[in-house]
Amino acid sequence: MMVVRPFLRDGVDVYVRGDDEVYFVFLATRKRITAKVKPLLIQSLAWLDGSENVDSLAERMARLHGADARDQFVAFLAYLEHKGIVIESDWLTFTGLDEQTLALQQRQLSS
Helix, strand or coil, X not given: CCCCCEEECCCEEEXXXXXXXXXXXXXXXXXXXXXXXXXXXXXXXHHCECCCCHHHHHHHHHHHHCHHHHHHHHXXXXXXXXXXXXXXXXXXXXXXXXXXXXXXXXXXXXX
């Protein structure tokens, strides 16, 4: 896993159906990914705001649901990252844009 501080990507809507099914819809392309997962993993999506690192989140999962849940959570994050649903919270800084363009893009994202 490459993401350090997981963040649910802007432009992806999340829909939950029942207790164990979640849909991720990419708004720009209407691409939809469906995942059947345990309810505790669906609940953990609320944690993915970029404020905590993966280790901290995984430890929280272990405290709440046990060591097996920790491993499931890490695997779920890896899946979300692979699908482009979870990214680094400060992804824009890794684009290689010059400072002026970067500042413009950050202003546009903040509006």
